[in-house]
Amino acid sequence: MARATTRRSRANRTPQPALDPLDTVRVGIYLRHSTDDEQQPYSIEAQEERLRSYVDSQPGWAIALRFSDDASGATTEREDLQRALSAARNGLID
Incomplete structure (x- = not known):
């Protein structure tokens, strides 16, 4: 009985509207190279590649700005x- 109710509730859901191509989500990516090389598992290039790949996988997302620091993560004063x-x-950026 609960299974049938679940099916009905899913069927009655209002479909989400498709993202308008003009409604681009402007994304900013932030990359940081640690001052402690031993604690830095990913290079700036690897970080950027992964972030760009993720943004590209999201419908309607586009990288608008890129930020990068070569600083310790111990402070937000970067x-x-x-x-x-x-x-x-x-x-x-959104």
Whole structure:
């Protein structure tokens, strides 16, 4: 009985509208190279490749801005991290 109810509830769901091609989600990617090479498992290039691949796999997403720091993760006082946060606050990326 519960199974039939579940099927009906799925069938009655309103389909999600398709993403309008003009409704691009503007993505900012952030890359960081650690100052401690032993704690850095992925190069900047590998990080960027993985992020670009993920963004490309998402319908309607496009990379609008790229940010990169060569700094310790111990603090948020990193130039490009602050630029990325500012870009998000100012609506330059979604």
